[in-house]
Amino acid sequence: MDLEEQWSENLVLKLYVAGQTPKSLNAIANLKRICETHFEGKYTLEIVDLLENLEDGRDDQIIAIPTLIRKLPPPIIKIIGDLSNDEKVLAGLNICPQEKQQE
Amino acid sequence: MGTDPSTLEELIKENSLLKQQLSEANAVLHAIRKGEVDAFFVQGEKGGKVYVLEGAEHIYRVLVEGMQEGCLTLAKDGTILFCNQNFAETLKTPLQSLIGRSIYAFLQPLDQEFFRTFLDMAKQKFKTELNFSADNGTSVPALVSAGICHCEDDTFLCIVVTDLTEQKRSNRLNSLVFNQAASAMVICDQIGRVIKANPAAKELFGDRIMDEVFDRVVPLYQEGNGTRVLVREVLSQGEIQGLEVVYNKSLNLMVNASYLYGEQPGEEVGYVITLIDVSENRKFRREISRLDRLHLVGEMAAGIGHEVRNPMTTVRGYLQMFWEKSQFAQYRESINVMIEELDRANSIITEFLSLAKTKNIKAKELNMNAIIRKMIPLVEAGALRQGHQIKLMLQDIPEIMGDEKEIRQCILNLVRNGLEAMTQPGCVTVRTYKSENTVVLEVQDEGSGIPIEVQNKLGTPFFTTKDQGTGLGLPVCFSIAKRHGAVLDFLTGPKGTAFYIKFRNVVQQQLTITNEDLFSNK
Numbered sequence: 001m002d003l004e005e006q007w008s009e010n011l012v013l014k015l016y017v018a019g020q021t022p023k024s025l026n027a028i029a030n031l032k033r034i035c036e037t038h039f040e041g042k043y044t045l046e047i048v049d050l051l052e053n054l055e056d057g058r059d060d061q062i063i064a065i066p067t068l069i070r071k072l073p074p075p076i077i078k079i080i081g082d083l084s085n086d087e088k089v090l091a092g093l094n095i096c097p098q099e100k101q102q103e
Numbered sequence: 104m105g106t107d108p109s110t111l112e113e114l115i116k117e118n119s120l121l122k123q124q125l126s127e128a129n130a131v132l133h134a135i136r137k138g139e140v141d142a143f144f145v146q147g148e149k150g151g152k153v154y155v156l157e158g159a160e161h162i163y164r165v166l167v168e169g170m171q172e173g174c175l176t177l178a179k180d181g182t183i184l185f186c187n188q189n190f191a192e193t194l195k196t197p198l199q200s201l202i203g204r205s206i207y208a209f210l211q212p213l214d215q216e217f218f219r220t221f222l223d224m225a226k227q228k229f230k231t232e233l234n235f236s237a238d239n240g241t242s243v244p245a246l247v248s249a250g251i252c253h254c255e256d257d258t259f260l261c262i263v264v265t266d267l268t269e270q271k272r273s274n275r276l277n278s279l280v281f282n283q284a285a286s287a288m289v290i291c292d293q294i295g296r297v298i299k300a301n302p303a304a305k306e307l308f309g310d311r312i313m314d315e316v317f318d319r320v321v322p323l324y325q326e327g328n329g330t331r332v333l334v335r336e337v338l339s340q341g342e343i344q345g346l347e348v349v350y351n352k353s354l355n356l357m358v359n360a361s362y363l364y365g366e367q368p369g370e371e372v373g374y375v376i377t378l379i380d381v382s383e384n385r386k387f388r389r390e391i392s393r394l395d396r397l398h399l400v401g402e403m404a405a406g407i408g409h410e411v412r413n414p415m416t417t418v419r420g421y422l423q424m425f426w427e428k429s430q431f432a433q434y435r436e437s438i439n440v441m442i443e444e445l446d447r448a449n450s451i452i453t454e455f456l457s458l459a460k461t462k463n464i465k466a467k468e469l470n471m472n473a474i475i476r477k478m479i480p481l482v483e484a485g486a487l488r489q490g491h492q493i494k495l496m497l498q499d500i501p502e503i504m505g506d507e508k509e510i511r512q513c514i515l516n517l518v519r520n521g522l523e524a525m526t527q528p529g530c531v532t533v534r535t536y537k538s539e540n541t542v543v544l545e546v547q548d549e550g551s552g553i554p555i556e557v558q559n560k561l562g563t564p565f566f567t568t569k570d571q572g573t574g575l576g577l578p579v580c581f582s583i584a585k586r587h588g589a590v591l592d593f594l595t596g597p598k599g600t601a602f603y604i605k606f607r608n609v610v611q612q613q614l615t616i617t618n619e620d621l622f623s624n625k
Contacts, residue, residue: 054150063131063143
């Protein structure tokens, strides 16, 4: 299994939340921060509120909320929780953290 | 488990899948133990459902309890299942006594019907203004925003209530200020069309101004030069403050105007115009100015009048003597002219001195109609020669207290002025009539009216528009009116001018005003 996977295509992420529960709100905020820090301009994020769209949860076999799914690049990866630990999230997505370029 | 593996390859594949599922299950368990999740998605027979753990609604609870609006949940029959503190305060009712009561107990009959209809029709939501009745009997106007909420097998009504009491009170006050203002107030839109006018404005300009462009239906002019004033044009150069204009040729108005701004910075949504009638003020200032001038003239007249008359009397005496002597017979015509000129000068001085009279008038009861009938024939002949006529319209009037000689002088001066004002053959009408507690003498001509710039100077000694005029006729009339406690005023227009004097009748008041009051600084 590759621990440091180099990716050349756009990252496609899908975050499942349940309305405005505290964990859902945290997950949204954390994920946006991580994406802007490490994947700026190279990601697509979709946030699905299962309270509004119940059918969507069945497709990805969601159990606990919030759950983050990496759709692309394959394989599909699931990360459960509020995404508060950046390193754990990046490791879960099999992505090496990018150092920010100093301008 | 699936079908029995028949080969090692299938076994390895199934093992891998099971490991993946186990890993995912462990991840879920781990997340639950660490408290990293607060909701679950469950796929049941009737479809998916989301269950939220306790504590996840905390944010909503804080919002509902702390919000500045009332919030309540009703059952289908209108029973209050939940309400926040704000709603209880709006109804001035303890919160505990609201839960379980019917909402209809707090609604007025008409609003109850509306509520029932809404629930019966099972509409999803509505927003409207209603009136709640507090427990203490007060009515609370409120904006109600409601929505139906379906929860499993139950239906609830969720409502947000915004108390409009303060807003209504403020609107009412604003409305009172606008509607009860003594000054005319008009609100125009961006193109100058009147969208709102208070009663004072409608009384001044009529209802016709509504929805019309203000500058078109309310012609305003600058005083003096008569230039048309367009409020919108003037306002475009800056806020208008204290601009004095003339409306309808006789009304002096002071105009203030400023833009009305919307919510965006610099967004002009229209402008408001305030018009204050300052005609009385102007009249008062004119009268004060005139009295000041008369006072000055009076002082001058008293000083020089007699000094000039004495040498004139001496000269006249000598001229009369020369006229009688035969050696000056050839100069009699010239001597006559000289005597006539001296007499003319003397009459001017007499008129001049009359402005400075300090003695009380010799007041007695007299009937003005009788005076008019007696003296009009004296001027009628002259009028007829010029192609004019004099018409009398004398009503039955009570007696007044006055000096007959002065009244005659006044009538004579007014009639003469009226005749001289008509450049074409016309008619001077002399009227007398009763008006409230006064007796009115009116002299109306058919001239072309008095220009605005001349009106301000009327009554000023020696001011005249006539080539041969002395400019003392009207000042004398003003001072005679004043001595009689009467008011002299005029109305003028393109079809003529009417001067009128209002005398108090003898039943109302004995004359007490003296000349000293006229020329003193009281």
